[in-house]
Amino acid sequence: MAYAQPFPLAQPLQKVAAPTFGPDLAVRLICPECRDPNPNIVEEFSSGDLVCGTCGLVLGDRIVDTRSEWRTFANDEGDDPSRVGAASDPLMDGMEQLDTNISFKDGGSGLAKELQRANHRAKGASAERNLLEAFRQISHWCETFSLPKTISDIAKQLYKRSDEEKLLRGKPLDAVIAACIFIACRQAHVPRTFREICNLTHVSKKTLGQCYKALEQAFNLTPGASQDTRHAHTPNATTGAEDLLVRYCNHLDLPVNVQPICADIIIKARELGIADGRSPVSIAGGAIYFTCCLLDKPKTVRQISEVAGVSEGTIKLVYRLYYAERVRLVKEEWIKDGKARLDRLPVESGSK
Template identity: 50%
Template sequence: MATTTARSEAALIASMGMGNTGAVGDAADQMPWEENLNQILICPDCRENPPNLVEEFSNGDVVCGSCGIVLGDRIIDTRSEWRTFANDDQNNDDPSRVGEAANPLLHGSQLETTIAFGEGGRARELSRAQARTQKGDKSQKGLNEAYRIIGHYCDAISIPKTAQDSAKHIFKMADDEKIFKGKPVESVIAGCIFIACRQSKVPRTFREIYALTKVSKKEIGKTFKMLEKFLQDQAKNPKNTNKQLASLTEDQPKTSTTNATELCERYCNGLRFDNTHLMARIASELCDKSSSVKDLAGRSPLSVAAACIYMVSYLMGESRTSKQIAAVAGVSDGTIKTAYRFLYQAREQLVDQTWLDKGGRLDRLPVN
């Protein structure tokens, strides 16, 4: 009886051992794959141990530092990806991954929370509460409204984005210094757009700014003179606290008068020539040469540019009437013909041989 019991216990233990072994085997099969850290990557040419390996994250390669052979590619850059924005404002190294770069056009830290207006009652209450807290910040609201108007005006007459940003920067600087206190905002905006266009080499005339903003040409001229003097003083002032905006102004070229060459390309685009690029280039070259004509000295750059385009259009066989050009340039057709008369008298000296080689003919030029 005792022998039978001992045998049954031994069989039970054996069966339990076999079961455990099977469970361990199944668990081993289900374990995730792990890298064998006993393997070492060694250069096959140098065979140095420990190896002199260099990880080039810019190319994604593992390179032997001794012989330069590439041992691996497509490696992953595991370094930290800190982005530093505070260095621009405080001149120190402050790694931060929170938020974006500060906008120099706005006031404050710009880290406020904006609550969107939703359909629920709680969202409506939160939005109203935030609106009440922001009522006191009138300066920020005034800036945002001025920026909106500047963007609207600039888009209406196809002014580039660089000139728009420059106009906003100038308005911000003038608003901070309060140099136009009591002056209508429309006049300041018109002056900022006018001087920004000149600085960005996309000039617009007083007449064009007047048609855009409905601010009188006399008022635009006064604002422009005040802004020009203010920007010159800001660039020369070593104690200027607004260094971020001052540096943006210093990077801009000095404001100069509008010349006829800068207007030719825009006027030619409005006249829709078959080869606009060629016509604009020849008209610009003719404007440069027209400075040698004494009778044109002192004339408006608008009339000189229009007269040059009038002459080039007939010279190259894509004639446009003086009335068509006058509608684009904003001058009278009589002014164009008067300036053209002086160009026609000096046609032998002004017309280049390369223009004739490209299809130009002097006999196409009208006498008047």
């Protein structure tokens, strides 16, 4: 071996062999009958043959069609870019790929009823049909509530997991779906209250709360896991009160400068322990009324009550708590800039 000695002897130089050239791999297909150097070879995908366009000799068979996978079903001539089906959904596990509907028209022979019965048995077990129906209902409710597709996907995934684990056996389907949508809104940080979900799905608050608590315990979906610690740890506290201001101020058609000032007032009140224990919806309604009076943007208690979905008395109660601590809640810079004036705040909590 070369490493057997410390200093191996130098080996004589070897002559470099001349490069060899291999055959030309650019094979040209020529018809053996025509012998034309410029052959007219046609690929007939309908029959899978490779045919000479001059003499018609079949040069090959079983040709693979490498074109796009769609077909043209249009009555007019031209390309039809319609696909053969929709994109597969990973949550469906292929259950939505094939679906056949049997017509009721059979000319009075009675075959349509038999075909429908056979098709119904071939569609699979009832669990798969229930899953498909639940997914359709989740998509419909999310579109009705103007929720993004992300929330719909999270709700579907949560429903499928709960269905596989049999967590809510015996509960109404509407209540289970409503709880999944509520949790999906929390996970995606899209503020929705219990009242809004109940009004959307027509599910009672008690039933929705039972399904919500069951899913929360099963999947460890504690409020602190998906929300900030500033939020109240109650089922109604889907998010902080300041997170509800954007929608409420938009529905009330308030100027853009009202929402940030109102959010600062809510945060300051939370630090001071004002209105602790109240629901975020009540705090948001009372804070909006307090801010509107402070900035001279008149909105009645009734208008705020209709948007927030709480009673006028609740809004007045929160306003009284804020009014008692108005000196500590209102920043001095707002008063110096002329944005806010404490004398605009009515002593009574009635509507202006």
